Amino acid sequence: MPKVRRHLLNKQIKNVIYAWLTCSVIFGVIASLLYIQKQQSSKLHLQNIAHKIQFELNSQIQIVDNFLIEAESIDIRCTPNTLKLLRQQVFKNPAVSEIGIVSSSGLLACNSFGQVTPAIQTTEPIKARGLRYHGPIISDYLEMSAFVLARTRTDGYEINVLLPSTWLRGSLNLAQYTQLDFVALVDAVTGVPIILQGQYSLPLNRPLFPLVTQYQETDLFDDGKSKYLSAKPLSAIPQLALVVASNTSELFQLDSQPLFIVAVIYAVSWFSVCIFLNYYDKRQMGLKSQLKRAIAQQELFNVYQPQVNAVTNEVVGAEVLIRWQHPVEGKLSPAFFIPEAERSGAIVDISIEQMKLALQELAPILAINPLFKVSFNVNGQLLSNRDYLGILHLASQEIQNLTIELTERDVLSQSEVKSILENIKTWGVEVAIDDFGTGYSGLHYLQSFSIDLLKIDQSFVASIGLDNLQSPVLNAMIEMAGNLNKKLIAEGVETQTQANYLIAHGVTIHQGWLYEKAQTIDSLFELLSERSQFSSVQCKAG
Incomplete structure (x- = not known):
């Protein structure tokens, strides 16, 4: 059997097992809840029967007793x-x-x-x-x-x-109550039946009589059966008690129709989950193949998110982002394909092609403005790949103001990252922490790792002007970065209020829709031309 077919067969078998386990757990819980609900409703039904009989007996006895009291005279x-x-x-x-x-x-x-x-x-x-x-x-x-x-x-x-x-006997007619094993009017002291319908038996593990209060319990009886019993003295004459009981095997038995419906739903759910898992696997395998084709067919393209000096309104740099022009589904964001690319390892080829394309597209801009800041998103997987480090080293020679952006998780997840970053720093590359404040932020790692720049996550920027817990955290982060001599960039700036607040606190380099959205290289070139920035000397961002 070919390796691919054998792999698919193994995946299908695993999917069947996973689907069975998932459905078994879910429907096991459902069946347990149904059984518990059946127990409670059956007990309540038996208690209602006992209450009804008690009410009839008490009513008649009370009428008789009222007459006997009047008969004193x-x-x-x-x-x-x-x-x-x-x-x-x-x-x-x-x-x-x-x-x-x-x-x-x-x-x-x-x-x-x-x-x-x-x-x-x-x-x-x-x-x-x-x-x-x-x-x-x-x-x-x-x-x-x-x-x-x-x-x-x-x-x-x-x-x-x-x-x-x-x-x-008519009041205690067992034929009216098919669920009962027996119903009896007994002496509350001795337990001797006075009127009995059915086969009378008593609990083995508890002496029931003398009975002075209500008793409701499931127990093993002296006839060898498990029963649910309800016993209570009559309020009109406490020397008498009503005792009703039912076999638990009959009382708590689930009806066949609901069980059949649950079984059908279980089978359909199992089958559906199997189909979904197989479809997901095929889609993921298909996505992996499509990514390889996308790289070969050059369907992946770059967009550039401008980084703006909010004081001078100059575009000082850009963050390079990836998009996929899918032949069928159109333009796709990274959220659709990057997670699978990281799982399959295709992220390395994608990132290398992204950087090559960026060097080609940005060459005219860099020729006019060598200090134009260029940022790439990098993860720990890329930093441990020799081919990617090779293209990164080449890029550092072409781009004087090159920055790589890592998440806090990527920085701390691998022990060798620290030495790799220190080596990259010798190439003149800046290291930035993306989404700063959302992961493992702390003084220890900021001082231990070779980090130059912190990008304030947009969730903190969005908190500006709002009365919530993140606003004081933002101020603390800005103060901490200043004390550690770290540069700051704010991302996700969407309002002038946010921009003014950040400028007032010394954060002047911004990204966000207030200024520009991510755009193609042609649009970026037009933007820089409109602002006449090709004729000016750029200062390094920071």
Whole structure:
């Protein structure tokens, strides 16, 4: 297999893996969030079910208890008025099947059906005050299971109300709540179920009873299953508690439809990311080939950003910038191709061609004005290349006032840069720091490296006249440069206010749209001719 094809295949395999990892991480987070959201919504749904059942039970029990409290004054003799009151309560409350009056000795002599003859001996009323329950029991009259609520009066008589077990089971009907594993009305002290729907079980790791407050937790139960349980005493009668539970495997299970949608989106995203990465690689490889062709076809050209003495308005120099006249996409700025050129190493060939072209184009200007200042942008990669240093040395012989501009990162990134700069300085080349203040600015490196000139970054120039944190920094930078005997150039000057401020602080060499934009060599020549500068002797910028 040819080397290029093998390289492309390896890149495609890597792209597939990168796409899979990226999509897996993203969709793993999404799936986790969906699961957490499902957990929270399922728990909330179960809590709402429990609240609904509790509300129904509490409401009915409270109605019964209100009647029992009012029955403190009812005539315990089975008078017509007594029977009327008892029967009215039965008719009004569908949850009530029977009401009875039990004497202090335990005899049931009267109920809502009438006089009980002979009286039936039951359990003696408890002498304690307050609402209580017992049962379930079998009603003698209805011959059906019932749950008993009762209060003992101050005279020792007990008034009790029978709630049919069928009504309670209807309130706890499990068929209404498909997500529940069981629902139970239990004794809050012992946990013994009074009414139960489903398979009752309890947590293994926590003693739940006696239950005095609400409990909501996921735990392992004695049937070997993990369940989410909600248990809470009834507010109307705290001796009873409602317990509902659901298997977590069912409660927290994600619906198949959302999972299918997520899976489809995951697959599409994986495929799309693979296509994008492959396209990006091909584009980058294509850009590398296009750059080689651009150099061969001389599609790269220079523009020149004038450097102006703001006091005399004279153009004292120019910064050489690169552009690409693409045959299809038109004029392209360096941001489009320089990063790839630096990654691929094509920056060396581009920079050499740029300097050769600049020497050719600037020759007429330099012949008339030998002290015309010319600046080139250089990075650490170029300074370590022998061919580029060779053309730079040649340029230093042709341009008396030559400057190379490096960023602070380039100056500090390589240990050998310091010695290289010192060697370049012997050729008469000035070294400038571009975008000064945005990187590693500090007294140590300004004193350690062979640096002649500092270019104030346009972000600091833009802060002039504005109340922000960069304004005092600008003043400090200007003062520091003066103390270190470093020249200054301000770039990005766009307003007269900025220019006046800089001049007042001793910064007189400016670049920016207030004066001129970057222009072709012909436009630069016309600009210099219009200002009649070819006839004057230029002073070295600084």
